[in-house]
Amino acid sequence: MARALINVPKIAKVGEIIEIKTLVSHPMETGYRVGLGGEILPRDIIQTFVCTFNGAQIYRADFSPAVAANPYLTFHTMLSESGAFEFRWEGDNDFLLVETASITVE
């Protein structure tokens, strides 16, 4: 089942600012909502998103329950060498999702 959509350019120039788009399938249940039977729906959120490039962290986001379902995040980076991104989402109930993408920098 599809869980994450990542949009990274395949090629970039040295020092060019590129945009990375990420979309991940997750309910982001706040922990404040009441279910049909009157019970509080337990919190189930992604807490952190970390992006590394060739092993070094380049971006991190801390999410709260106020991030919408199916979290969407776009951000920027500038690279000086080709390599691989790793995208890692971690959250409640041992949620862990890791994706990778490579890019040629010339």
Added chain:
Amino acid sequence: MTTSRDLTRRAALTGAAASGAGLLVLRSTQPASATPEAMRAVMRAITGDAPVRKGRVQLDLPPLVENGNTVPMTVTVESPMTALDHVTAIHVLNEKNPQPYVVTVHLDHRAGKAAFSTRIKLGDTQRVVGLAKMSDGSFWIGEQDVIVTIASCLENF
């Protein structure tokens, strides 16, 4: 022939709807004036004694939101983004959701540009605040008011 009849009917309706809409707006623009205590406490926890100045942080949210479940938001911070002068973190806070934190991003000069987009939940009409930490330890703040017209007013439409 139907045209003139249509026009009259539409004109009559405009009046009816205008009064309905007026009521709604009154209800949903209760001013989100004073910054609630919880958000101020969180801001103090983040900034400590560092100076906080207004400006440089721009929040882009639709001023009128069709559904508070998923509100697109872009945050942009003015910064040269050099090794010596860049943004290190951007915090987004709000004053009326159950708790003040929305999202925080951590970055450095290699981002090239201090801007990100995401989508957030807003339970009510309120003020959203962006707080950027710079590499010299100072803070800048920007804010925007958002009106959430409760799309579930007719819960199923």
Added chain:
Amino acid sequence: MMRLRALVMATLAVPALAGEIPLAERRSDTLTMSSELRAMQADDAANPASFSVLDGEALWRVRAGASGKSCADCHGDGAQSMRGVAARYPAFDSASGRVLDLEAKINQCRTERQGSAALPMESRDLLGLATYVGRQSRGLPIVSDDPRLAPAIDRGRALFTARQGQLNLSCAICHDDHWGRKLGAATVPQAHPTAYPLYRLEWQSVGSLQRRLRNCMVGMRAEPYPMGSDEFIAIETYLMSRGRGLAMETPGVRP
């Protein structure tokens, strides 16, 4: 409830006269959304319904049932074989003599050709397949020209224009006579079926056209037809005929 009644009455308490929207004035309800939501719909990387398309694409290749075949084994690459298909559903099915919407057709293919079980309405798998098949018609005009659909279209039109429910409303009072007007926070749309299945922010998930119709009936305080019923399929068939020529947009995004 009182507020709802008052609001609906204030907005709609005028006799319905207009009849169908002239063809030249028909347009997708995407256009009444904010630019942010339109952008979310247009960009696959931002549209949360993309997951449903990808789910369907994956399922398309999964072998299942007594035949041991996948959709792809019989239909090949969906991007080619399913191009334009969703734009002409509901369609007349000669074998059963019935009109089937896309979800019903997919389930017929599963039970009768693949030899697998029908998928439940609104299940992730059925929505995935319908969204994936629907995606292959994006940008293509709705076609409704099969004369065998006439009885379903007539029935759908009759249901669309009949007053029902505690508020004594018909679909047409809102969608033919008062489209473009504000009803509370929502803009009353023309109600074209161009973008289904779609991701609705309110649902926080993908849903079918029938789920949308069900919502409208609940809002009218009318007893909704059962999911998959001939009534719903007749309304869907009428809506496609009413929206003929408009471009398909599956998967859409709605507030």
